[in-house]
């Protein structure tokens with residue numbers, strides 16, 4: 001078998017015995033290159049992107065990233081000090097005098113780490129109030145209630161009085177330059193709500209309402225994830241985050257509050273006739289189910305199945321046909337008994353919803 005692709009050198013892989021025979025020859029160089037690539041490429045690529053805590057787009061995430069870099073510098077200083085001492089001790093021709101050894105232990109072993117660790121601790125404690133959630137008056141503070149479901153996100157935007165203004169799913173929109181309080185819940189198992197570019201994570205615990213306050217600074221589209229193992233599809237439980245300019249956000253809220261079931265009456269009729277409305281709601285229609293994700297303006301969403309597949313007609317159809325194959329243990333039943341044409345018709349209808 002031609003196994004060139006595995007070495008990346010144009011030479012086929014040889015047996016272990018062959019490799020052993022020519023020792024450390026050039027045959028190790030590709031391996032080293034491969035190891036370097038696989039270690040450093042992911043390391044560096046994780047420094048930026050839609051889901052990187054080191055590329056912050058929000059106030060809390062900036063504090064977390066700064067804390068990380070300060071800790072990194074502190075750690076490097078201690079490491080250089082310790083390794084330097086090690087070399088010094090190894091190369092010293094004569095042993096230390098008793099007094100010299102005592103001084104070394106006092107300054108190098110007690111004072112130096114105490115000063116560095118105390119400085120790092122003070123910095124971390126000083127940062128804490130900035131990343132603490134908002135517990136003050138709720139008047140004038142924007143609140144979004146997010147519930148972790150198996151395995152998707154129910155997102156409810158609350159009005160000034162705390163009533164639900166509208167609901168959506170697997171997508172969170174926030175205005176930039178404003179603190180938003182997230183009220184985090186779960187009906188059954190523990191999930192964890194995490195938008196790395198905006199801030200730290202917070203668990204969603206059944207029977208509790210946890211709070212997380214985030215302030216987006218840079219407009220953009222980011223990715224949030226579930227950060228607590230919650231079942232078979234834990235890794236398939238993501239959401240899109242849109243940080244929008246305040247004006248664009250207000251326009252979206254108005255559009256969302258007045259959204260309808262679209263122009264495709266035949267598509268809607270089929271959706272209702274096949275029973276989809278028992279679990280799903282679409283604003284402005286008779287579909288008012290609450291078990292599954294709200295599908296209003298579904299065509300605008302970035303994905304199908306909470307970050308599992310790109311939002312395209314064929315993927316929607318695939319999901320409807322057999323959700324369990326795309327997303328293990330998803331609660332939605334399969335609809336493989338429907339005609340292929342019907343499934344495609346419903347998928348087209350959903351993709352067209354704005």
Ligand code: CUA
Nearest residue numbers: 191226230234
């Ligand atoms: Cu939800 Cu992990």
